Amino acid sequence: xxxxxxxxxxxxxxALKVREHIVRMSTAGxxxxxxxxxxxxxxxxxxxxxxxxxxxxxKDPDRDYLFLSKGHDVPALYxxxxxxxxxxxxxxxxxxxxNDHIYWHPNTHIPGVEFHSGSLGHLPSVAIGVxxxxxxxxxxxxxxxxxxxxxxxxxxxxxxxLVANAYQLDNLIFVIxxxxxxxxxxxxxxxxxxxxAQKFESFGAAVKRINGHSYTELHEAFSTxxxxxGKLNVVIADTVRGKGLPSIxxxxxxxxxxFSANEVEQLLLELHGEHTTSLTSETLIVR
Amino acid sequence: MTYExxxxxxxxxxxxxxxxxxxxxxxxxxxxxxxxxRFIDTGxxxxxxxxxxxxxxxxxxxxxxxxxxxxLTMRAFEFVRTDLGIANLPAKLSxxxxxxxxxxxxxxxxxxxxxxxxxxxxxxxxFAPADEDxxxxxxxxxxxxxxxxxxxINTRKTTHVHEPFELGKAEAISSGSDVTILTYGLMFEQALxxxxxxxxxxxxxxxxxxxxxxxxxxxxxxxxxxxxxxIVTLEDHFLTGGLYTIVAEVLLQYQTTAKVMPxxxxxxxxxxxLLPDVLQNEGFSGKQIAERILGYQTGYSQPSILTxxxxx
Numbered sequence: 001x002x003x004x005x006x007x008x009x010x011x012x013x014x015a016l017k018v019r020e021h022i023v024r025m026s027t028a029g030x031x032x033x034x035x036x037x038x039x040x041x042x043x044x045x046x047x048x049x050x051x052x053x054x055x056x057x058x059k060d061p062d063r064d065y066l067f068l069s070k071g072h073d074v075p076a077l078y079x080x081x082x083x084x085x086x087x088x089x090x091x092x093x094x095x096x097x098x099n100d101h102i103y104w105h106p107n108t109h110i111p112g113v114e115f116h117s118g119s120l121g122h123l124p125s126v127a128i129g130v131x132x133x134x135x136x137x138x139x140x141x142x143x144x145x146x147x148x149x150x151x152x153x154x155x156x157x158x159x160x161x162l163v164a165n166a167y168q169l170d171n172l173i174f175v176i177x178x179x180x181x182x183x184x185x186x187x188x189x190x191x192x193x194x195x196x197a198q199k200f201e202s203f204g205a206a207v208k209r210i211n212g213h214s215y216t217e218l219h220e221a222f223s224t225x226x227x228x229x230g231k232l233n234v235v236i237a238d239t240v241r242g243k244g245l246p247s248i249x250x251x252x253x254x255x256x257x258x259f260s261a262n263e264v265e266q267l268l269l270e271l272h273g274e275h276t277t278s279l280t281s282e283t284l285i286v287r
Numbered sequence: 288m289t290y291e292x293x294x295x296x297x298x299x300x301x302x303x304x305x306x307x308x309x310x311x312x313x314x315x316x317x318x319x320x321x322x323x324x325r326f327i328d329t330g331x332x333x334x335x336x337x338x339x340x341x342x343x344x345x346x347x348x349x350x351x352x353x354x355x356x357x358x359l360t361m362r363a364f365e366f367v368r369t370d371l372g373i374a375n376l377p378a379k380l381s382x383x384x385x386x387x388x389x390x391x392x393x394x395x396x397x398x399x400x401x402x403x404x405x406x407x408x409x410x411x412x413x414f415a416p417a418d419e420d421x422x423x424x425x426x427x428x429x430x431x432x433x434x435x436x437x438x439x440i441n442t443r444k445t446t447h448v449h450e451p452f453e454l455g456k457a458e459a460i461s462s463g464s465d466v467t468i469l470t471y472g473l474m475f476e477q478a479l480x481x482x483x484x485x486x487x488x489x490x491x492x493x494x495x496x497x498x499x500x501x502x503x504x505x506x507x508x509x510x511x512x513x514x515x516x517x518i519v520t521l522e523d524h525f526l527t528g529g530l531y532t533i534v535a536e537v538l539l540q541y542q543t544t545a546k547v548m549p550x551x552x553x554x555x556x557x558x559x560x561l562l563p564d565v566l567q568n569e570g571f572s573g574k575q576i577a578e579r580i581l582g583y584q585t586g587y588s589q590p591s592i593l594t595x596x597x598x599x
Contacts, residue, residue: 098560098568101559103392103560104393150310154332182310183310191331
């Protein structure tokens with residue numbers, strides 16, 4: 001990786017801490033553990049390297065924008081915001097508490113959250129509105145919208161691609177967290193998405209497909225932004241649901257997890273590669 | 288009997304029933320294996336699912352359709368109105384985690400206008416069972432009816448054993464001359480506690496489980512207005528368009544007056560947290576409801592509120 005603020009090792013170290021935060025939130029009510037772990041590396045990279053966003057410019061009209069349309073991966077965002085100094089670490093102890101606003105979906109009480117989400121397929125269109133205004137205003141800032149692959153079931157995602165193409169929004173980047181699962185099963189077993197890159201390309205987008213856990217590949221892709229003059233940018237980031245925890249990785253039933261305190265301790269060791277956890281907690285899938 | 292057991296039995300006894308979901312499987316987990324092609328998961332596509340349910344109903348099927356209540360009633364609203372309402376097709380909508388049951392999900396998932404918007408559509412009927420026992424007594428009648436129907440799914444258990452259900456009829460649990468609480472759905476559980484507290488304070492207290500919000504039991508509303516000094520409408524719903532509005536409409540229609548105290552969410556979403564904390568924080572625990580009616584604090588201690596069995 002060249003011309004970066006952090007080394008690859010630094011980014012990996014930040015991501016490990018973010019994953020620890022996610023595991024710690026996966027108890028006493030729980031959170032979307034599996035769904036969040038796949039998005040950690042892209043969120044750390046985007047905040048850590050790519051976006052013109054700092055704790056001090058969050059109200060600046062000339063900032064970049066990140067919209068988390070896949071709202072249930074917000075634990076990855078909470079952890080990243082803490083590790084990069086946007087939010088006090090202590091606030092994570094208020095997860096699900098009435099003392100704060102740290103719950104299962106993003107809201108604007110969290111510094112860095114531009115818009116609430118949780119209902120899938122909403123923020124691609126909100127992001128279009130911001131990208132349109134940046135164009136009208138002559139600003140060079142860019143807009144990211146992170147979507148889940150399951151989220152792509154929602155028709156509004158594809159309406160957004162049509163509209164972004166019509167208005168040649170090359171300042172807009174749709175990032176797909178392609179972890180190959182939706183809530184209950186593998187995407188290809190329910191509503192197949194492949195060939196996904198060709199779908200976006202046929203709608204007029206410029207597409208890059210990368211390993212979403214490789215900082216080298218993330219950097220190679222994003223450093224060529226805008227991918228093509230006048231075209232919507234799409235990054236399909238192939239990821240692994242539950243990345244970092246072999247005992248929950250790529251499991252349909254570990255989308256949302258509510259572990260016991262003991263399991264959390266074991267999973268923290270597992271994150272560091274020192275342990276294999278035997279899990280007995282029932283998982284909850286409807287959220 | 289559980290929701291899933293009832294649905295399985297119904298679908299096995301009636302070939303016309305098809306089960307649909309927009310990838311919410313918590314209460315229909317075993318149905319794909321049992322129903323084969325009559326189980327249809329459309330993925331996260333509420334609008335397309337409702338449109339497809341209309342097509343299936345056109346062919347004589349009875350689709351029982353599942354999604355989170357917020358997305359079923361709001362994301363797909365125009366499809367419900369235009370494809371099911373105008374055509375008056377018997378699709379049966381089952382909305383998961385309505386009202387406070389969405390606990391820590393946040394406002395995106397809070398279906399607290401579902402009664403209001405669903406009952407506003409001509410032909411669409413609206414139901415809200417008080418608990419699992421009520422649910423399994425109500426659904427067979429709802430599924431047999433010729434209209435589109437929306438049901439607020441509530442699988443919590445209470446100790447109450449409900450009466451048989453008739454479309455358009457409420458269930459009078461008790462009657463009282465001082466106060467009568469009209470409620471539906473999840474709040475029934477807390478209303479039972481509130482009634483106990485109010486009785487301890489020496490009041491004559493009635494309780495009505497509304498069950499059917501549309502068609503509504505007008506007779507019971509008029510009867511309570513005549514026999515009770517105060518009506519309390521209790522609901523985990525916006526003040527606008529829910530039970531308070533329904534009662535006002537009935538009283539106006541029959542040119543009757545009554546003293547009515549609404550307990551509902553006025554022009555705001557609720558603060559997300561786990562369900563027991565939500566009820567306490569919003570003032571909707573049984574003890575708090577009673578104290579809001581009394582206007583003073585009591586020494587009663589609120590029984591603990593169970594966290595939801597599913598992720599409801």
